[in-house]
Amino acid sequence: MNPAATIAAIVAVSIASLAVGAFGLRFSRTVSDFYVASRGVGPVLNASAISGEYLSAASFLGVAGLILARGVDMLWLPVGWTAGYLLLLVFVAAPLRRSGAYTLPDFAALRTESQTARRVASALVVAIGLLYLIPQFQGAGLTLRTLTGAPSWVGQVAVAVVVCLAVLPGGMRSVTLVQAFHYWLKLLALLTPVFFLLVALASRDGADAVGTLGAVDVTDWVEPLGGDHALYLTYSLVLATFLGAMGLPHVVVRFYTNPDGRAARRTTLVVLALLSGFYLLPILYGVLGRLLAFDLVASGRTDSVVLELPSRVFDGVLGQALTALVGAGAFAAFLSTSTGLVVSVAGVLSQDLLRSGPGHRHGIRTFRLATVIAVAVGVVLTFLSVNVPVAHAVELAFAVAASTFCPLLVLGIWWRGLTAVGAVAGLVVGGGLSGSAVLATTFGVDRGDWLGVIISQPAAVTVPTTFATMVLGSLLTRGRRPEHVAQTMVRLHAPEHLVLNRGPFHPERTTVHRTEPTARRG
Amino acid sequence: MSSDEVRARVRVVSPRTSAARTRVTSIASEIDDQTRLGEVYIVSLMRSQLRLAVGVLAVLAVTLGGLPLLFHLVPQIGRIELFGVPLPWLLLSVFAFAEIIVLGWLYVRQAEKNEDDFSDLLEGR
Numbered sequence: 001m002n003p004a005a006t007i008a009a010i011v012a013v014s015i016a017s018l019a020v021g022a023f024g025l026r027f028s029r030t031v032s033d034f035y036v037a038s039r040g041v042g043p044v045l046n047a048s049a050i051s052g053e054y055l056s057a058a059s060f061l062g063v064a065g066l067i068l069a070r071g072v073d074m075l076w077l078p079v080g081w082t083a084g085y086l087l088l089l090v091f092v093a094a095p096l097r098r099s100g101a102y103t104l105p106d107f108a109a110l111r112t113e114s115q116t117a118r119r120v121a122s123a124l125v126v127a128i129g130l131l132y133l134i135p136q137f138q139g140a141g142l143t144l145r146t147l148t149g150a151p152s153w154v155g156q157v158a159v160a161v162v163v164c165l166a167v168l169p170g171g172m173r174s175v176t177l178v179q180a181f182h183y184w185l186k187l188l189a190l191l192t193p194v195f196f197l198l199v200a201l202a203s204r205d206g207a208d209a210v211g212t213l214g215a216v217d218v219t220d221w222v223e224p225l226g227g228d229h230a231l232y233l234t235y236s237l238v239l240a241t242f243l244g245a246m247g248l249p250h251v252v253v254r255f256y257t258n259p260d261g262r263a264a265r266r267t268t269l270v271v272l273a274l275l276s277g278f279y280l281l282p283i284l285y286g287v288l289g290r291l292l293a294f295d296l297v298a299s300g301r302t303d304s305v306v307l308e309l310p311s312r313v314f315d316g317v318l319g320q321a322l323t324a325l326v327g328a329g330a331f332a333a334f335l336s337t338s339t340g341l342v343v344s345v346a347g348v349l350s351q352d353l354l355r356s357g358p359g360h361r362h363g364i365r366t367f368r369l370a371t372v373i374a375v376a377v378g379v380v381l382t383f384l385s386v387n388v389p390v391a392h393a394v395e396l397a398f399a400v401a402a403s404t405f406c407p408l409l410v411l412g413i414w415w416r417g418l419t420a421v422g423a424v425a426g427l428v429v430g431g432g433l434s435g436s437a438v439l440a441t442t443f444g445v446d447r448g449d450w451l452g453v454i455i456s457q458p459a460a461v462t463v464p465t466t467f468a469t470m471v472l473g474s475l476l477t478r479g480r481r482p483e484h485v486a487q488t489m490v491r492l493h494a495p496e497h498l499v500l501n502r503g504p505f506h507p508e509r510t511t512v513h514r515t516e517p518t519a520r521r522g
Numbered sequence: 523m524s525s526d527e528v529r530a531r532v533r534v535v536s537p538r539t540s541a542a543r544t545r546v547t548s549i550a551s552e553i554d555d556q557t558r559l560g561e562v563y564i565v566s567l568m569r570s571q572l573r574l575a576v577g578v579l580a581v582l583a584v585t586l587g588g589l590p591l592l593f594h595l596v597p598q599i600g601r602i603e604l605f606g607v608p609l610p611w612l613l614l615s616v617f618a619f620a621e622i623i624v625l626g627w628l629y630v631r632q633a634e635k636n637e638d639d640f641s642d643l644l645e646g647r
Contacts, residue, residue: 072600075614079622083586086622090575090629223600224593224610234590242582262637265630272626276619283615414572486556486564493568494553495637498644501554 003148009324010144010331013185014162017335020177043263047270049176050254052183054081054245054271055278056132056337057139058394060186060330063279065302067286068293071221074286076234077395078279080241084398085275088246089268094261095413095492096252100505103348104252104405110505111412113482114420120427122352124404125249127431129345130378131438132248132397133338137382139303140334146304147327153383159331160379163338167346167371176257182336183274189329190281193310193322197288200313221290229453232460237395240459244398247405250340253347260496285309306330342378346370385442395457396438403430403462407470413492415474416485422474430466434458549644567640571633578629586618 059081066074101107108114108121140159141152166178220226225234245251258264289296289305293312296302307330310322349370350363385393404427411418437458447455454461482488487503494500552560593599593610602609 072608072610072614075611079586079614079618082619082622083582086582086626086629087579089626090578090633094633219600222608222611223597225590225597231590231594238587238590262634265633269623269626269630272623276623279619280615414568414575486561489568490553490564493564493571495641498550498641500550 005320005324006147006327009328010158013328013331014158014335017162017178017181017332018165020181043258043267043270045176045180046254046257046263046267047274048180048183049257050179050251050267050271051274051278052179052181052186052332052336053250053254053340054275054337055183055186055333056394057136057330057334059279059282060190060333061139061143061303061306062394063282064285064289064306065296065304067283068289068305069297069302071218071226072224073226073230073234075283076237077241078282080238081245082272082275082279083242084245085268085271087242088251089265089272092246092252092409092413093255093264093268096409097255097258097264098261098492098494098496100256100491102253102256103344103351104247104249104408105348105352107412108408108423111418111482111485111488112420112423113484114424117420117423117427119352120424120431121405121408122348124400124427124431125348126345127435128247128397128400128404129249129341129348129374130381131393131400132250133341133345133374133378134382134385135393135397136334136338136341137378138385138393140331141382142303143307143327143330143334146301146307147323152386156379156382159334159338160375162335163342164371164375166335166339167342168368178339179336182332183278185332186329186336187278187281189325189332190278190285190306192325194281194284194288196318196322197292197309197313201288201291229450232453233457236399236454236457236460239463240395240399240402240457242402243406243459243463244400244402246409247401248397249344249348249401249405250337252405253344254340262495282306338378342371342374345374349374392441396434396441399457399459399462400431400434400438402459403434403466406463407466411467411470411474416489417474417478417481418470419474419477419480420482421477421480422470422472425473426466426470429469430462433465434462437462549646553644563640563643567636570636570639574629574632574636578625581625582621585621589613 059078063074063077066077096107099107099110101110104125105118105121109118137156137159138152140155142155144150144155144158145152225231227233255264255267258267285306289302289309293305293309296305296308307323307326310326311319313319314322346367347370350366354366354370407426407430408423412423437455440455484503487501488505490500491502491505494502549560549563553564554560589610600608600610604612
């Protein structure tokens, strides 16, 4: 394979991303531009950006590889990642936008009126963000190695550098345009080769097709619930993916770019359509891979099925062009998810941990420093965790999000009884349990018993535990409800055009807003 | 004539207008003042939205969420084919995505209607 075309395509994607970002730079002038693009982004552009940011290395490469290797049970990943957005739509989207908070820690502070809850939420955002950043960088290393033969660290460092260059100048506004561009690029990069592959397959003669069908006609692969403890593992995966999407820090930060709660809902509806359309493609690649590249299962390289399929079927210029396109799409996937993660981690770091003085010049400088720190730590962690399987790291990030921020958001928005003590207890217990499962998996604790099964897929245990802890902790501290909880509920649920007292919360004054006395009538 | 005077003296108009006026102007301020009545209004909005959300969740849990249990209890489903494709593959791709989009669309319509009803109530329409 001639890597020149692929390298040219990847460089072109990086330069195009930076150029689209630079175009957005002309609009971003204030601190709130940096964080949330001043909330002036339309539904289709915003939905493209949300989808572009969400479709990561796992979606672009991992899903097809897992379906090739393990069959129908892995269809729960794309279905669960889309259903997660439906639950985000019905429980979280509009109230979260109406809260007016920039980040998940902002929401925690608004709802619980506690600085402790804010700090715990900040730590969790950084932890989940970095956990999710590792597989992105790893996927970039794998892609460049598969397509060009370069060592893994080249791809990892290349993504890290481009992410810095994209985020540092323009913040969120430039990132919004880049993410939207990446969604359509990823769709095109999978759709074009699939079209050529299906045409080529249809025109093959009968004998050839019968010879390959053997790999597809395997009971374990075609029929659901294969393997030990399949029912528990499937339900745990369903719970993690359905509930984890709303707790991912880089997903939630996107909702602040909608003009109001109603637009946030309509944006999410468009996202459901965009994700559904995209996720049919990796499924097709998995099935086509079973027909055309079955040897990848034996050699343990199923993750590269999307990258290798075009060149296996087509020779010459067409094969090279399609491979270059797929490589560019994969690189777009790493870039968009990593930029989203870095923006949200850096936002939290600069707001809560590095904040040194007032004024927006200061804020922007801190945000840039935080960006560099987040990327550097991500790269170091990637180097340290060479042996962690990519796809599983993503599943675990979803499990941690589902066991922490999902209960905080759902209970915080719909139950006025949630207290700061209950929220903090739930975050600590849920984060502790699911985090321990992540560490145990990372360091290769491999037990055959039930505990081992739970550790490998913890959500079915940790999510109910967190909900129970938050409810119980809140009931025990019933007398210590947040002072402004009634106004907060008005803020979260009443449509914006009604003139009502929504409390004094403002995200740029987070440390003082709750101590101000509120003027009340009557 | 005297019967007209008696009728004119009956004070019916004045209390009725003042009662109507307080009702129209006060719902927003009842909410702002966090009175019991104001709380009833905002809680009714939250209840209707939560009922809708839980309804969507229930439909999703019974249909998509019920699939693993169904596959577990009736393994023969894995061998049924529709259009030459095994049924579980169709259920977990095209059907699942279609259901998610339709549920989302129905939800957005009804949630906006709930909000419009609440706004009409507050603006006295």
